[in-house]
Amino acid sequence: xxxxxxxxxxxxxxxxxxxxxxxxxxxxxxxxxxxxxxxxxxxxxxxxxxxxxxxxxxxxxxxxxxxxxxxxxxxxxxxxxxxxxxxxxxxxxxxxxxxxxxxxxxxxxxxxxxxxxxxxxxxxxxxxxxxxxxxxxxxxxxxxxxxxxxxxxxxxxxxxxxxxxxxxxxxxxxxxxxxxxxxxxxxxxxxxxxxxxxxxxxxxxxxxxxxxxxxxxxxxxxxxxxxxxxxxxxxxxxxxxxxxxxxxxxxxxxxxxxxxxxxxxxxxxxxxxxxxxxxxxxxxxxxxxxxxxxxxxxxxxxxxxxxxxxxxxxxxxxxxxxxxxxxxxxxxxxxxxxxxxxxxxxxxxxxxxxxxxxxxxxxxxxxxxxxxxxxxxxxxxxxxxxxxxxxxxxxxxxxxxxxxxxxxxxxxxxxxxxxxxxxxxxxxxxxxxxx
Numbered sequence: 001x002x003x004x005x006x007x008x009x010x011x012x013x014x015x016x017x018x019x020x021x022x023x024x025x026x027x028x029x030x031x032x033x034x035x036x037x038x039x040x041x042x043x044x045x046x047x048x049x050x051x052x053x054x055x056x057x058x059x060x061x062x063x064x065x066x067x068x069x070x071x072x073x074x075x076x077x078x079x080x081x082x083x084x085x086x087x088x089x090x091x092x093x094x095x096x097x098x099x100x101x102x103x104x105x106x107x108x109x110x111x112x113x114x115x116x117x118x119x120x121x122x123x124x125x126x127x128x129x130x131x132x133x134x135x136x137x138x139x140x141x142x143x144x145x146x147x148x149x150x151x152x153x154x155x156x157x158x159x160x161x162x163x164x165x166x167x168x169x170x171x172x173x174x175x176x177x178x179x180x181x182x183x184x185x186x187x188x189x190x191x192x193x194x195x196x197x198x199x200x201x202x203x204x205x206x207x208x209x210x211x212x213x214x215x216x217x218x219x220x221x222x223x224x225x226x227x228x229x230x231x232x233x234x235x236x237x238x239x240x241x242x243x244x245x246x247x248x249x250x251x252x253x254x255x256x257x258x259x260x261x262x263x264x265x266x267x268x269x270x271x272x273x274x275x276x277x278x279x280x281x282x283x284x285x286x287x288x289x290x291x292x293x294x295x296x297x298x299x300x301x302x303x304x305x306x307x308x309x310x311x312x313x314x315x316x317x318x319x320x321x322x323x324x325x326x327x328x329x330x331x332x333x334x335x336x337x338x339x340x341x342x343x344x345x346x347x348x349x350x351x352x353x354x355x356x357x358x359x360x361x362x363x364x365x366x367x368x369x370x371x372x373x374x375x376x377x378x379x380x381x382x383x384x385x386x387x388x389x390x391x392x393x394x395x396x397x398x399x400x401x402x403x404x405x406x407x408x409x410x411x412x413x414x415x416x417x418x419x420x421x422x423x424x425x426x427x428x429x430x431x432x433x434x435x
Contacts, residue, residue: 038066039324039331042091044077047275051349052335058343059334065327084319085109092322093331096141096315098132098387099395104317105135111318113139116329125336125353128384129313141315142336143353145344147271148382149202149291149309150372151175156285157265161185166266166289168372168379171305172207172236173295175266179243182265193244194255194264195237197408198399201310201385202270207233209383210294210308216386221432226425231418234407236295241411248409271351271361271373278365288372290379307380313353394431398424 041056043049049071056067070091072080078100084090085104096104104110117139122130125143133141151166158165163181166174179192195203205215213230216223224230245255245264256273258264260280268291269277277286294305316335318328334340341352348364351373362371376382388394398404406413407420 036066037324038068039092039328041067041069041331042072042077042081042094043069044072044074044095045272046071047272048349051344051347054347055335055340055343055349056331059331059340063327063330065324065331067331090319090321092324093316093318093328095144096133096317098312098385099391101133101141101315102135102387102389105133105138105140108320110140111320111322111325111328113142113318113329113332116326117142117333120333120336124355126311126313126355128311129315129353132313132384132387133315133317141317142332144314144316144335145350145353146311146313146358147351148311148373148376149206149268149270150370150376151266151289151291152259152269152277153266153287153289154259154262154264154282154285155287156282157182157190157262161190163265165287166292168290168375169293170289171293171295172210172240175292176236176240176243179240179266183243190262191243191245191249191258191264193240193266194250194258195241195244195267196250196255197247197404199255200395201312202268204234204237205310205386206268206291206308207237207294209233209310209381210291210306211236212294212306214386216388216428220388223425223428223432225428226422231421233294234417234421238407238411238414238417241408244411246409271370274365274368274370274373275348278368283368286368288368288370290372290376307376309376309380309382310385311382312385315353388432389435390431393435394428397427397431403427 043052049069053067053069056069060066081090081094085107096110120142122139126146129143129146130139133139133143151170153166155165158178161182162185163178166178175193182190182192197204208215208225208230211229211233213227213233214224245258250258255264255267256269256276259267260277260282262282277283280286291307291309293307316332318325318332322328336353338354338357341354341357342360344350345352345358345361346364348361351358351361358374362374403423404420407417410416
């Protein structure tokens with residue numbers, strides 16, 4: 001195993017986590033297992049724990065093998081996982097993410113599932129998620145879920161300032177007009193919109209794709225982020241940001257907290273965050289609409305272009321050196337079976353990694369209509385969250401000076417966004433060349 005190469009691994013998505021360098025070991029970390037044979041499962045989202053534990057308990061009824069799911073916060077999750085990969089203890093079963101999967105697969109950290117899934121029809125899963133967790137023709141994780149993005153708005157704020165609420169027919173130009181109206185009507189007390197520049201999948205990536213650009217090309221070897229199409233999308237983003245919460249405020253408070261405190265009228269967010277808003281104090285005022293259409297002409301006119309949503313998917317993986325590979329693979333298969341996937345949707349955990357099982361998810365939140373996340377798959381285009389072999393290298397660089405930082409901080413500068421797109425083109429191309 002090349003520990004020097006593996007030690008370059010770093011993770012950043014929504015939050016930034018820098019992973020320590022590896023050293024020692026020969027083929028991944030060990031798995032101590034529990035003295036009673038319990039399978040130890042690590043995840044990073046506490047909102048999903050109870051539902052997933054119910055699914056695991058259902059498997060235990062048949063297998064007789066107990067399962068304990070533990071939640072590790074995002075930053076520590078990856079730090080501890082890499083420490084385990086360096087020769088320490090790894091969990092038995094755990095989640096994989098698009099930012100890190102390639103490095104873990106290449107360095108033999110994950111259990112090769114090929115021999116355990118010969119009876120599994122992989123065509124029933126979302127292709128993008130399946131392919132993400134495949135390396136050199138071998139499958140190292142099964143698709144746990146997929147997610148989409150929607151527009152979240154506070155109806156009480158729209159009503160207060162006499163602005164029409166978003167609909168599924170809106171374009172991004174409509175969002176800009178509404179953000180401007182609310183910001184001006186409230187004298188700046190309420191921001192019309194909020195965008196966290198580091199939240200790319202649920203944020204600005206969708207502007208680029210909706211206007212015909214590509215953050216990363218489908219072969220994962222290039223980008224068109226500097227094209228006129230990408231510039232048109234990011235120009236629309238810039239115009240919205242003129243009436244949005246400043247990035248200094250977003251950095252301090254976060255878009256979700258700004259929305260929940262009534263300080264902003266609209267944000268975009270992923271299906272993985274529904275529970276946060278569903279259980280919020282003012283959830284009766286919260287409504288979801290499909291992501292807006294891109295402007296077909298890129299010139300602010302009303303005719304709708306394309307509705308585009310990024311999607312991503314986690315994978316269920318196991319430690320390559322796990323003491324009980326058959327049992328761990330069986331648990332993973334159950335999580336990703338039709339029964340397990342339907343339970344996941346019905347319990348409101350997440351949408352499925354398997355096609356056709358997510359309709360139940362839309363009905364899992366009594367009193368809140370979350371069908372926008374499902375409908376976008378019929379009315380729009382899904383594209384898999386952009387990634388390359390070392391995604392975090394260029395993702396982190398795009399947030400720095402010389403890339404998009406000036407554009408985020410100075411949205412009233414009409415030239416800064418186009419220049420940022422051009423610089424981003426060079427940054428991504430250089431990063432891919434050095435992978």
